[in-house]
Amino acid sequence: MSDQQHHAELAPSFHAERRNLRAMGMWLFLGSEVMFFTAFFGAYIVARSASIEPINHPLDKVLGALNTVVLITSSLTMALAVAYSKRGDRKKTGLALLGTLALAAMFLVVKGFEYHAHFAEGVYPSSDIFHGFYFMLTGFHGLHVIGGMISLSILWYRNRRGDFDEHYCDPIEMTGLYWHFVDLVWIFLFPALYLL
């Protein structure tokens, strides 16, 4: 019996229970992620309020805003991927996952140009307090984006292979929760580093 037939034969309440338990695991993981970034944001707040050197906002607001729009759009395509997978629409799910992947890659390319510009100007994490925090916060966020891209690639392949249908698409939904969290972190990082 194929996985798909197996899933279809199970009672709907079983699918709901399994999904809710997986969501709980994901929310607990995201809770620990919240604390991870709380530590860095907290240190940044202390450094900013105690710093004698004024912060002259050396970052390019336009590139920061562009990347914000890119990540927000990727959150939309991710939400669509989850919605299409719950409808059992494999083709649209695949397209939405590919779109999310492409936007994630675009975010990293823009970030890469920014990093390159900093290094070209001789600005490194050790240059001053602000850049130490800037590289640490955006660096850890970038690692989260890369992690998300790995998950999205696996999901795209599994979706194409036919692992998911309207009864079973938990991995897409849980990766969606993670991806929206990566967007959430950037929603706070962008004003904290580029604007305020």
Add this chain to the structure above:
Amino acid sequence: MSASSESTQGHAAHSLKPYAYVFTALLVLTALTVSLSYVDVGAVLGRLVGGTWGHGANIVAGLIVAVLKASLVVWIFMHQDHEEGANRFILGFSVALMALAFLALSTDFVWLGTYTHRVAGMLVAGN
């Protein structure tokens, strides 16, 4: 599809319109927060309601917009509007712990801030 699984999963093929609305709202709020960074919010507030506000007004305004954006993402994209009670509790508890951590830190950074800026002032004054 039974009613019970629909209530917790939102499994039904519901409309995609809310996503479009949230996406538009997020773009508008991003434009707003970028625009606010070119305005001295403290000076505007001073003219409107009086008093001196300083750069803190910009920081508070920027954070309010960020919290609004985050709420939209959590509520609609992450489906907290129909998530299980236990999963809502985990999120609420994490956010409360984060707030507590920042509150505890404030005893340090409020004091450090006034202290280092006083020292800096003295250095500039040549004392």
